[in-house]
Amino acid sequence: MSERQIQLEVLRYNPETDSEPRYQSYSVPCMNEWVVLDALNYVKDNLDPTLSYRWSCHMAVCGSCGMMINGEPKLACKAFIHEYTDQIRVDPLANFPIERDLVTVVEDFIAKLASVKPYLIPKKDQPISAGEFKQTPAELKKFKQYTLCINCMLCYAACPQYGLVPEFLGPAAIALAHRYNQDSRDGGRDERQEVVASDVGVWECSFVGACSEVCPKHVDPAGALQQVKVASTIDWYKEHLMPWVKK
Amino acid sequence: MSCKPYVREVSKTTWFLSQPRYKRYMAREVTCIFIFAYTFLLISALGSLADGPEAFQEFLNALRSPLGVLFNLVVLIAAVYHSMSWFNVTPQAMPIQRGEEFVPGHIIVGAHYGAWALVSLIVLILGV
Numbered sequence: 381m382s383e384r385q386i387q388l389e390v391l392r393y394n395p396e397t398d399s400e401p402r403y404q405s406y407s408v409p410c411m412n413e414w415v416v417l418d419a420l421n422y423v424k425d426n427l428d429p430t431l432s433y434r435w436s437c438h439m440a441v442c443g444s445c446g447m448m449i450n451g452e453p454k455l456a457c458k459a460f461i462h463e464y465t466d467q468i469r470v471d472p473l474a475n476f477p478i479e480r481d482l483v484t485v486v487e488d489f490i491a492k493l494a495s496v497k498p499y500l501i502p503k504k505d506q507p508i509s510a511g512e513f514k515q516t517p518a519e520l521k522k523f524k525q526y527t528l529c530i531n532c533m534l535c536y537a538a539c540p541q542y543g544l545v546p547e548f549l550g551p552a553a554i555a556l557a558h559r560y561n562q563d564s565r566d567g568g569r570d571e572r573q574e575v576v577a578s579d580v581g582v583w584e585c586s587f588v589g590a591c592s593e594v595c596p597k598h599v600d601p602a603g604a605l606q607q608v609k610v611a612s613t614i615d616w617y618k619e620h621l622m623p624w625v626k627k
Numbered sequence: 628m629s630c631k632p633y634v635r636e637v638s639k640t641t642w643f644l645s646q647p648r649y650k651r652y653m654a655r656e657v658t659c660i661f662i663f664a665y666t667f668l669l670i671s672a673l674g675s676l677a678d679g680p681e682a683f684q685e686f687l688n689a690l691r692s693p694l695g696v697l698f699n700l701v702v703l704i705a706a707v708y709h710s711m712s713w714f715n716v717t718p719q720a721m722p723i724q725r726g727e728e729f730v731p732g733h734i735i736v737g738a739h740y741g742a743w744a745l746v747s748l749i750v751l752i753l754g755v
Contacts, residue, residue: 395631477632485632518727540649543637588652589716603719610720
């Protein structure tokens with residue numbers, strides 16, 4: 381295993397003592413197989429125990445370690461050192477307020493996610509004795525890619541629209557609303573549309589497409605949002621041109 | 628939440644300079660201005676046509692001037708870039724599921740280019 385000395389430049393911010401963030405540089409001996417999260421853990425364990433950042437699974441499943449690595453939203457556990465030069469700059473996720481060091485305030489995203497009711501709302505209640513809601517492989521495939529979202533918020537950090545209009549519901553929340561709307565077992569679309577098709581919902585999206593480019597799970601939130609726009613437009617025409625047609 | 632979260636301001640005027648993908652997006656959006664400008668040219672063509680054969684001939688002469696040719700060339704480049712950038716994202720906006728599988732994206736994109744070529748051919752035939 382080869383070893384490399386890298387300079388890790390980390391944005392630090394202590395709300396108790398700092399008026400604004402500043403960069404601090406650490407010299408880290410890295411194994412070539414390491415990811416940026418390993419380098420941060422080395423700093424925490426050996427150089428500076430005060431460094432704060434979120435992480436958990438170390439295998440791109442939990443979605444906790446999202447941060448800007450050389451200006452690009454990445455999961456620190458999936459950003460391999462061998463793909464970078466000897467100088468790596470790490471910032472907290474863009475478009476989110478900084479809580480401390482690399483830890484961001486994510487309450488806004490959590491509230492937006494909850495507002496789209498990202499769970500199955502059955503068309504009608506049925507007793508457990510009636511058995512499971514059945515689904516064909518084709519019906520599953522219709523939404524399956526969206527189930528891979530791990531709520532890591534990289535898409536929010538990549539979305540310039542969210543940076544400019546913080547009220548925007550954002551890529552992951554709308555993509556997850558679309559995931560449930562597309563589910564043959566679900567009947568909650570009308571409830572979700574109240575939020576998703578509002579003036580801070582899908583119409584704030586101008587299809588930059590950055591969300592899909594940075595998604596570490598290869599979900600396509602940008603595509604989901606455009607499909608939601610098409611469906612919402614059809615709703616509008618039905619409502620105004622064919623009011624006698626039920627949705 | 629901490630008592631003093633730090634908010635990094637995003638510039639409302641220069642935000643798109645920070646990333647190549649934002650610049651590509653702006654290029655897609657800005658090229659539509661040239662298409663918008665071309666609609667004025669078409670409207671003025673109709674106006675000169677309504678004013679009689681002499682006015683229309685004058686309009687055609689203006690089109691053949693170096694400035695007219697340059698304008699058309701610039702608009703053509705902008706329109707091609709604009710159209711291609713939209714064609715290339717159509718599979719995301721309009722996925723087609725046949726049975727279990729989705730139709731591959733290149734077929735959807737290809738169909739758009741095919742339709743474009745067909746319409747251009749019809750216009751060319753009608754124009755000659």
